[in-house]
Amino acid sequence: MADAGVDIATAADLPEIVRIHRETWRLAYAQLLPPEVLDALDTDEAWSSAIQLGAVLKATEGEWTVGFAVASKAPQEEVARADGSLPEDAETTALVSVLVEPRWGRRGHGTRLLAEAGRRLEDTGATRGIAWVPEADKASKNFYERLGWTGDGTVRTLDAGGRPLREIRVSGPLAVRLGD
Known part of the structure; x- marks a missing residue:
């Protein structure tokens, strides 16, 4: 494998981040989301703000x-x-989302991303991570489970263009051990 790494995304990375998001969702969620929802993914502004932060x-x-x-x-x-109540660690819980283009999958990129994100979050006082995963997305659930994240029993249903999309919340440690 060529050199692999993780870095903070910059404004120059915006087109690739948006492309990966759109293409990966179109491939991974074609059976879960209506075509019009996938075609309407308009993420440039949201990603630009997140990158700036x-x-x-x-x-x-x-x-x-x-x-x-x-x-x-x-x-x-x-x-x-x-029930709407907050856990004791609500103030130190981080929200995480990891996405790797399928053609680059199973090469450790997701684990490296979560490990670096976890390290940075712990440096800011975060103690635990959560992520929302479509219930039918076996690959993402397996990824988080391999790293010690499990479903915490919370489920939500989103309106995805008139089609319900059930998501489960997984939770786990921010410290991720990288393989040797």
């Missing part, structure tokens, strides 16, 4: 950007239990 990391292999992670303090509504 320093919340986006990019994974590279050689000269290629192959994936990214978004990680920051979790908003209270993302951390809340199903």
Whole structure:
């Protein structure tokens, strides 16, 4: 494998981050989301803001950007239990999302992204991470489970263009051990 790394994404990375997001979702979620929802993914503005805040990391292999992670303090509504109450560690819980282009999968990029995001989050006082994963997305659930993250029993249903999309919340440690 060529040199692999993780760096903070910059404004120059915006087109690749957006491309990876759109193409990966179109491939991975074609059976979960209606075509019009996938076609309407308009993420440039959201990604630009996240990049400006320093919340986006990019994974590279050689000269290629192959994936990214978004990680920051979790908003209270993302951390809340199903009954609306907040756990004791709500103020130190981080919201994380990792996405690697399928053609670059199973090469350690996702693990490196989560490990670096976790390290940075712990440096800011975060103690635990959460992520939302479509219930039918076996690959993402398996990824998080391999790293010690498990479903915490919280489920939400989003309106995806008139089609319900069930997501489970997984939770786990920010410290991720990289393989040898």
